[in-house]
Amino acid sequence: MTDRGEGEEDPGSTFDDMADPTDGGPESTFHDITELLDGWSPDPEDRGIEVSRGVRDMLDDGLNAGATSRWDRDIVERRRGALAADVTVNGEIAVAILGSARIAAVSSIRSRLSLLGDRYNYLVVYWRDAAEDDGDARRLIERRTTARSLGVEAVSFVGAAEPAAGTPAAAGPFPLVGVVSRAAPVGLVLGVTVFVSTTGAVRGIDAIGRFPPLARAFVLASGLLFLFVLGLAAFLVR
Numbered sequence: 001m002t003d004r005g006e007g008e009e010d011p012g013s014t015f016d017d018m019a020d021p022t023d024g025g026p027e028s029t030f031h032d033i034t035e036l037l038d039g040w041s042p043d044p045e046d047r048g049i050e051v052s053r054g055v056r057d058m059l060d061d062g063l064n065a066g067a068t069s070r071w072d073r074d075i076v077e078r079r080r081g082a083l084a085a086d087v088t089v090n091g092e093i094a095v096a097i098l099g100s101a102r103i104a105a106v107s108s109i110r111s112r113l114s115l116l117g118d119r120y121n122y123l124v125v126y127w128r129d130a131a132e133d134d135g136d137a138r139r140l141i142e143r144r145t146t147a148r149s150l151g152v153e154a155v156s157f158v159g160a161a162e163p164a165a166g167t168p169a170a171a172g173p174f175p176l177v178g179v180v181s182r183a184a185p186v187g188l189v190l191g192v193t194v195f196v197s198t199t200g201a202v203r204g205i206d207a208i209g210r211f212p213p214l215a216r217a218f219v220l221a222s223g224l225l226f227l228f229v230l231g232l233a234a235f236l237v238r
Helices: 015-019 026-038 049-063 103-119 135-144 176-196 198-208 213-236
Strands: 076-078 087-089 093-098 122-127 154-159
Touching: 026 049, 026 093, 026 122, 026 154, 049 076, 049 087, 049 093, 093 103, 103 122, 103 135
Parallel strands: 093 122, 122 154
Antiparallel strands: 076 087, 087 093
16 A cells, blocks of 8 residues: 655546446446347347346346356346336346337337336336337437436447338338328229219219309319318328
């Protein structure tokens, strides 16, 4: 031990020392977890408990590969409950496993992550799946879920790759392919209807032709509105 002279200041631990991810503390473990999960994927047939068990076993092996005694080991545990972390490390790092993201599920996912932020100091979110229509919802969740908004030291998102730009998920809520695929059945139905009822339509037009101008305009507007509503409903129904 080296003695310090009188009046010499002990620098102690600086912020940079505490924030160094290689110092072996919780932040270092957080970075290790992020890297391990980023290079891991579950069996395609695994779901739910099987995935969380796989994450627990993988992290336990990866984090404790160089441990020489039980005191050096990181404690990796699997948790239960809809609002609990799927896996925790040393009681302060939470791993949340999420399936595919949907716009309708954004609020519930953010609520769960916010709850985990109240319980743990670090949060790693692992995306298990990457469905084609996840792009917008997933980006929204990742953009709004920050360490500051959750009140944690750090948060990271890893896992299945996000759908690439140019796919239906990234082309906006009404991509051209979707418009064509939805509009085609509507056009087919309307075409058949018009073909079948041609005779009746001609007779109806002939009768409408005898109406006063204002009445004819009203009938025409009503028909166009009906066709618009019918097409819109068919387009929106999945």
